[in-house]
Amino acid sequence: MSGAENNIHLHEMFHIAGGNFTNAGSISSQVKKILKEAGFSSRVIRRTSIATFEAEMNVICYASRGNLSLFITPDFLKIVVEDEGIGIPDVDLAMQEGYSTASERIHELGFGAGMGLSNIKNNTDGMILTSKFGQGTHLEFLISLEGEDKSVPLLNAGG
Numbered sequence: 130m131s132g133a134e135n136n137i138h139l140h141e142m143f144h145i146a147g148g149n150f151t152n153a154g155s156i157s158s159q160v161k162k163i164l165k166e167a168g169f170s171s172r173v174i175r176r177t178s179i180a181t182f183e184a185e186m187n188v189i190c191y192a193s194r195g196n197l198s199l200f201i202t203p204d205f206l207k208i209v210v211e212d213e214g215i216g217i218p219d220v221d222l223a224m225q226e227g228y229s230t231a232s233e234r235i236h237e238l239g240f241g242a243g244m245g246l247s248n249i250k251n252n253t254d255g256m257i258l259t260s261k262f263g264q265g266t267h268l269e270f271l272i273s274l275e276g277e278d279k280s281v282p283l284l285n286a287g288g
Contacts, residue, residue: 139163139201145185147193147214150238157182160199160208167201170277176252177206177272183245184210184268190235191215192265205254206272217260224250224258 141163143156161178169177181197188195192214200207217223223230224246231241250256253270260266 136202137200138203139167139199141199143197143199145188145192145195145197145210145212147189147191147195147212149189153186153189154182156185156197160197163199164206168278169274173206173272173274173277177208180249180252180270180272181208183248184208184270186240187245187266187268188212188214190231190240195265203274205274208268208270208272210268211265213265216262216264216266217258218262220258220260 141160143159145156146152157178160181161174164174164177181199185197188197188210192212195210195212195214198209200209222228225243226247227243229241229243231243235241246258249268249270254273255271257269258266
């Protein structure tokens, strides 16, 4: 952990069930609610919600299970997603807009357009993606709070 991460004001972990399209988007909605209640700007909430939704959907579409963790620090939001799934055989290829390995079922449900990872990258200030084919994927992304109001009530509550 870097020095900045030692100053975590909030850490929430959410469990994601792979294949559970019924509850798709519920975790990103919970994250959005936390950020709204904490008083973050609509810009930070929008960027975080988009990236979190895409990460959540990737777990639902391609993994058996996963966890999404939200960390709030004075300087950034960090999301970490770990899953147990098929993994990504070629991360560089998967990062290309429009590239998809989605099954016919996923396409029929309206997902799998190959924009998820690039949407995460385009809405965050830093992204790390590693994967072991046949084992799972690890994703981290940051949303900078530079220029944001540092008097967010939630951030001051825990000290």
